[in-house]
Amino acid sequence: MNQKIIWLIVILSILGIFDTAYLTAERYLNSPVYCLVGGNCDKVLSSPYAVIYGIPLALFGLLFYFSVLIFAMIFQFSETASRRRFILRLLFALTCLALIFSGWLVYLQLFVIKAICVYCVLSAINITALFLVSIYFLFRWNQ
Numbered sequence: 046m047n048q049k050i051i052w053l054i055v056i057l058s059i060l061g062i063f064d065t066a067y068l069t070a071e072r073y074l075n076s077p078v079y080c081l082v083g084g085n086c087d088k089v090l091s092s093p094y095a096v097i098y099g100i101p102l103a104l105f106g107l108l109f110y111f112s113v114l115i116f117a118m119i120f121q122f123s124e125t126a127s128r129r130r131f132i133l134r135l136l137f138a139l140t141c142l143a144l145i146f147s148g149w150l151v152y153l154q155l156f157v158i159k160a161i162c163v164y165c166v167l168s169a170i171n172i173t174a175l176f177l178v179s180i181y182f183l184f185r186w187n188q
Contacts, residue, residue, distance in 0.1 A: 050182045054117045054136070054175065061110035061171045064164055068103035078164070085160035092158050094150070102150070106168055109143055113175060133183045140176040147172045 068090065071078050080086035089095065095102055113136065120132040147169045154161050 047182075047186065050178060050185075051117055051121055053178055054182070055114060057171055057175050057178070058110045058114040058117065061168060061175075062107060062114065064168050064171070065103045065106035065110060068164055069101055069107050072101040072103060078162075081163045086162040086164060088160040089154055089158055089162035089165060092153075094153050094158065109139070109172075112139060129186070133179070133186055137176075137179045137183050140172065140179045143172045144176045 068078065070076075072090065072095075078086045078090055090101075090103075097105070116132050116136050116139070120129055120136075123129050123132065150165060151169050154165060
């Protein structure tokens with residue numbers, strides 16, 4: 046069962062990497078984002094909330110997903126139970142912080158910007174899934 050859960054974390058992080066890499070690339074290339082539904086992606090991604098100190102939030106998301114992927118791989122190849130437990134706690138803390146930040150970003154989309162970016166919503170769903178999986182794994186993990 047541990048193997049299935051770790052692979053689920055890997056798959057979710059890879060999906061997040063594709064999502065945020067696309068948004069990051071489009072931002073740095075100054076290209077319009079192809080919005081799958083609704084057509085409000087550009088409004089969200091060009092808002093002042095889409096960057097922090099000139100760095101696009103999508104790049105922070107990309108770093109988050111890469112971190113989760115790396116930690117999942119470290120967990121997979123760690124031989125000691127104490128190291129694995131530490132990695133699980135780290136994954137939980139990281140996904141918890143990401144969930145809180147993602148919730149704030151969803152709030153901004155709905156009530157401040159009044160537009161929805163499909164890619165941002167997909168990332169929020171992905172982060173929620175990673176958070177739930179990390180909680181489950183943390184409490185169900187058996188050495």
